[in-house]
Amino acid sequence: MGIDQIQYIFSGLSLGSILILVALGLSIIYGLAGIINMSHGEFMMIGAYTTYCIQQLFILYLPQAWLDMAFFISLPLSFMVAGLFGLIIERLIIRHLYSRPLESLLATWGISLILIQIARNLFGDLTAVKAPAVLSGGLQIAEGLMLPYNRLFIMALTVAVFICVYFLFQKTRLGIKIRAVTQNRNMSACVGISTKKIDMITFMIGSGLAGIAGCAITLIGNVVPNMGQTYIVDSFLVVVSGGVGKLAGCVVSGLGIGIFSKIFEVNFEAVYGKALVLIFIIIFLQYRPKGLFPDKGRADE
Amino acid sequence: MKKILFKNLSTAYIAVFAGLTVCCSGGGKKSQEKQEIDDNAVEVGILHSLSGTMAISEVSLRDVLLMGIEEINNSGGVLGKKIVPRVVDPASDWDLFAEKAKELLTKNKVSVVFGCWTSVSRKSVLPVFEEYKGLLFYPVQYEGQECSPNIIYTGATPNQQLIPAAQYLMSKEGGEYKQFYLLGTDYVFPRTANTILRNYLLSQGIPEQHIIEEYTPFNHQDYQTIVSKIKRFAASGKACVLSTINGDSNVPFYKEFANQGLSASHCPVMAFSVAEDELRSMDTEFLAGHLAAWNYFQSIATPDNLQFVENFKNYCKTNNLPGKDARVTDDPVCWSYTGLYLWKAAVEKAGSFEVEKVIAALSDMEFQSPSGPVKMHPDNHHLAKKALIGKIRADGQFDIIWETDDIVVPEPFSEFAK
Numbered sequence: 034m035g036i037d038q039i040q041y042i043f044s045g046l047s048l049g050s051i052l053i054l055v056a057l058g059l060s061i062i063y064g065l066a067g068i069i070n071m072s073h074g075e076f077m078m079i080g081a082y083t084t085y086c087i088q089q090l091f092i093l094y095l096p097q098a099w100l101d102m103a104f105f106i107s108l109p110l111s112f113m114v115a116g117l118f119g120l121i122i123e124r125l126i127i128r129h130l131y132s133r134p135l136e137s138l139l140a141t142w143g144i145s146l147i148l149i150q151i152a153r154n155l156f157g158d159l160t161a162v163k164a165p166a167v168l169s170g171g172l173q174i175a176e177g178l179m180l181p182y183n184r185l186f187i188m189a190l191t192v193a194v195f196i197c198v199y200f201l202f203q204k205t206r207l208g209i210k211i212r213a214v215t216q217n218r219n220m221s222a223c224v225g226i227s228t229k230k231i232d233m234i235t236f237m238i239g240s241g242l243a244g245i246a247g248c249a250i251t252l253i254g255n256v257v258p259n260m261g262q263t264y265i266v267d268s269f270l271v272v273v274s275g276g277v278g279k280l281a282g283c284v285v286s287g288l289g290i291g292i293f294s295k296i297f298e299v300n301f302e303a304v305y306g307k308a309l310v311l312i313f314i315i316i317f318l319q320y321r322p323k324g325l326f327p328d329k330g331r332a333d334e
Numbered sequence: 335m336k337k338i339l340f341k342n343l344s345t346a347y348i349a350v351f352a353g354l355t356v357c358c359s360g361g362g363k364k365s366q367e368k369q370e371i372d373d374n375a376v377e378v379g380i381l382h383s384l385s386g387t388m389a390i391s392e393v394s395l396r397d398v399l400l401m402g403i404e405e406i407n408n409s410g411g412v413l414g415k416k417i418v419p420r421v422v423d424p425a426s427d428w429d430l431f432a433e434k435a436k437e438l439l440t441k442n443k444v445s446v447v448f449g450c451w452t453s454v455s456r457k458s459v460l461p462v463f464e465e466y467k468g469l470l471f472y473p474v475q476y477e478g479q480e481c482s483p484n485i486i487y488t489g490a491t492p493n494q495q496l497i498p499a500a501q502y503l504m505s506k507e508g509g510e511y512k513q514f515y516l517l518g519t520d521y522v523f524p525r526t527a528n529t530i531l532r533n534y535l536l537s538q539g540i541p542e543q544h545i546i547e548e549y550t551p552f553n554h555q556d557y558q559t560i561v562s563k564i565k566r567f568a569a570s571g572k573a574c575v576l577s578t579i580n581g582d583s584n585v586p587f588y589k590e591f592a593n594q595g596l597s598a599s600h601c602p603v604m605a606f607s608v609a610e611d612e613l614r615s616m617d618t619e620f621l622a623g624h625l626a627a628w629n630y631f632q633s634i635a636t637p638d639n640l641q642f643v644e645n646f647k648n649y650c651k652t653n654n655l656p657g658k659d660a661r662v663t664d665d666p667v668c669w670s671y672t673g674l675y676l677w678k679a680a681v682e683k684a685g686s687f688e689v690e691k692v693i694a695a696l697s698d699m700e701f702q703s704p705s706g707p708v709k710m711h712p713d714n715h716h717l718a719k720k721a722l723i724g725k726i727r728a729d730g731q732f733d734i735i736w737e738t739d740d741i742v743v744p745e746p747f748s749e750f751a752k
Contacts, residue, residue, distance in 0.1 A: 037562070037566075040558075040559075040562050041559060041562075043558075044556075044558035044562070047556075047558060048556050048558070051556075150385065153385075153389065153390075162617070163617055163619070164589075164617075169592075169593065170593065170595075171593050171594065171595065173595075179593075179595050181590070181593035181594060182593075183589075183593060184558075184593075250555075253555070253556075253586055253589060253590070254582075254585060254586045255582060255584075255585035255586065255615070255616065255617075257390075257615070259387060259582075260582070262553070263553040263555055263582070264555075294556075295558070295559055298559045298560075299563075302548055302549055303548070303549065303550040303551060303554060303559075303560065304520045304549050304550065304551050307551055
């Protein structure tokens, strides 16, 4: 295997890990509540702006030398802030729309437009997050092969986040309840699980995960009000082709889409590469309409 | 820490509702503001997106136009009449551009419209201006191949921006580059620009295999493979990138470029769509040393320009516009402002606000713009001006490192566009 191939596989894994990070929360919310959450990208944007605000606070109040810390402190904070926004929006709007996919699609799309315009009014366009010094530059593996640290960090972060989510779902009481409600809401309610509370918590966790993704993306992209729109379609692709609400499906399809996109991009132009990926997913869904890991979730009812 | 966070959140929450109320009441406000139009005033339209994706760029043009109108009104107006700006928001929606243009021309009966940024918005209003015999000043550099009798193009044509940039890179002082990577976002300007650049480079003896052309979709964020392609391309000889990457995609591109170990001294990127206003919102660390081709930079050190920049900053500060005196001028801002003054001069020369007479008066008109002397072409509706190359500084401004000796006559229909 040549250096070029390694580079492409690395690029694919990197893109895939970003997609997984964005799609995890979306997949959980979609699987549990049947909400097609078009505003998921905006929770990402909230995470990114949290990172920006923390950075500005550091610049204003703390010594220069601490600036690199800002990003790492932002990671948990963006989870919390995005989660809180998720909670507020769930309480105000989403909870009236469970199991009504079309209305939820329109309502969350409206929320996303409102959030974008609010971000634009509050922050304007004067935003840039400076990556910490430890994460700029890259690891020189061989002549002509450099693995940028920021991308390696995002991969590691994705692995860490995934392990946490997996642990939460498999090993904790809360996770078991969430899975129970995902599988059969009425039955769960009968055995005494407060499904409303579970809905709320899940939406919060899903939004918080988007916040972490947004924070991570400040390392490679920019912070603009409509940044979420760039990722929302791709992350839906990951969710749909992976199987709704399935964590493993999310990982496999995220990495698959990442690597295939990069392979197509190398051999064709980026524009056609994207189109080819879409065509492949459409064909794939003809044969496996419920994705890689089909499951009987509420969304199937 | 927790307490602070909570306070911030509640502020944000309040802001959400404040934002909502502003959004809802925005419509009503305008009608109240309707000023009395009498014989002592003339209405002009401002057709720039104030919301949606293009707002980030276009709002600055509205601001500079309002500033120019204030200046003109303070010094006695045009033909003794005060200018009343009629600002509409086409919201980055191409169909809405045409609707709003029609409204300005038929309902408000404005004498002139200043507006549009993207080519698609200009193409969408063009038939409206031709049908209702309106007059539009278009301030942005574009791909050429157009010359409407009802539009005055104050931005650069390909031969005033693209060709000089390529000439510079091939020249001795530019570094005698032999290989060119043409990279753009997939829409009409980069496609046409790259066709022109490719044909020009071929005509200058650059062999076919030393030119690569590549496009990415809008909002493309992942430049890993493209940057590694550039890296391999640059490893085989003296190479540079000619970039027509648009908007949001620039930051991820330059970041990836730096992170994979490429630098401006090794392989410079010449950008055609990155100006001071875009640089304000970017982490310029990764861009410093790279190049851009324009016809105006804020750093032009003439008294005229220093005054213009100071006025603009003051205007933004006193009117409490976002960014205040950290705001910057750039190429489209300069040509938008110049367009307004060209119109004023033409109206005064013609002694009339009638579109036909104003257009006739514009022919061959000379003007001292913030960028230096400019001259309207006798009949092709475009503006002759100097071409400049700037090097990006860490503070988001440019060092001007090269300029054409004289103003460049505009050629909207490039011989290289086929």
